[in-house]
Amino acid sequence: MATRKEIYDLPITPVEKGAKVHFKNPPKAFFDAIGGEEGMKELMYDFYDKIYESSIAHFFPQDEEEFEKVKEKNTKFFIQICGGPKVYEDETKGMDLNEYMIRIHDNFSINEAARIEWLGTMREALADKAQHVPIELIREFWDYLEAFSKLTVNHFPDGSTYYASYTQAEEEKAGD
Numbered sequence: 001m002a003t004r005k006e007i008y009d010l011p012i013t014p015v016e017k018g019a020k021v022h023f024k025n026p027p028k029a030f031f032d033a034i035g036g037e038e039g040m041k042e043l044m045y046d047f048y049d050k051i052y053e054s055s056i057a058h059f060f061p062q063d064e065e066e067f068e069k070v071k072e073k074n075t076k077f078f079i080q081i082c083g084g085p086k087v088y089e090d091e092t093k094g095m096d097l098n099e100y101m102i103r104i105h106d107n108f109s110i111n112e113a114a115r116i117e118w119l120g121t122m123r124e125a126l127a128d129k130a131q132h133v134p135i136e137l138i139r140e141f142w143d144y145l146e147a148f149s150k151l152t153v154n155h156f157p158d159g160s161t162y163y164a165s166y167t168q169a170e171e172e173k174a175g176d
């Protein structure tokens with residue numbers, strides 16, 4: 001069980017241009033506790049409804065059908081990244097799931113403010129849809145989002161751009 005306050009207290013640390021980002025994929029226990037595929041869908045659909053009320057709404061398709069597709073794909077990604085069924089597999093064309101996800105975000109000009117809004121919106125969705133999940137599991141899910149989202153930031157305050165490379169797989173092989 002988690003309280004709204006515990007969820008709203010989940011931390012956001014700043015992105016540093018070019019710094020290595022370490023993260024762990026969320027545990028399957030989170031996927032089970034949220035309620036499997038149905039529970040994940042509820043969380044992610046709520047998240048995207050909130051995105052449309054947020055300051056980053058303009059990043060996303062305004063066409064209803066296109067928006068629906070993003071909602072569906074996003075849900076499938078999170079089911080798979082949390083260790084659920086591999087329902088997003090066909091999208092990645094053999095690429096590592098996280099690497100593929102970083103590259104998708106290269107198509108958008110994402111800065112730190114957009115990342116903070118994205119994370120803040122996810123925190124609200126968790127507060128509304130995940131209070132039945134033990135806070136320890138929410139923290140593990142959050143740690144993934146908080147760290148991974150740094151790799152989606154590609155525009156920096158000095159006006160420069162930087163597209164993060166994905167090194168996790170190499171690090172894991174090296175036992176880092």
Ligand code: HEM
Nearest residue numbers: 056059061070073074077108110114115118145148149152
């Ligand atoms: C933990 C961090 C994040 C994860 C795991 C994530 C995940 C995803 C996923 C799964 C999709 C759908 C991909 C598909 O079409 O198959 C997506 C699309 C998208 N995300 Fe993210 N995202 C993250 C952070 C962000 C941030 C910080 C922004 C900031 C604006 C953002 C903006 C977008 C946009 C604009 C799209 C594409 C919508 C379209 O297809 O038109 N994402 N993201």
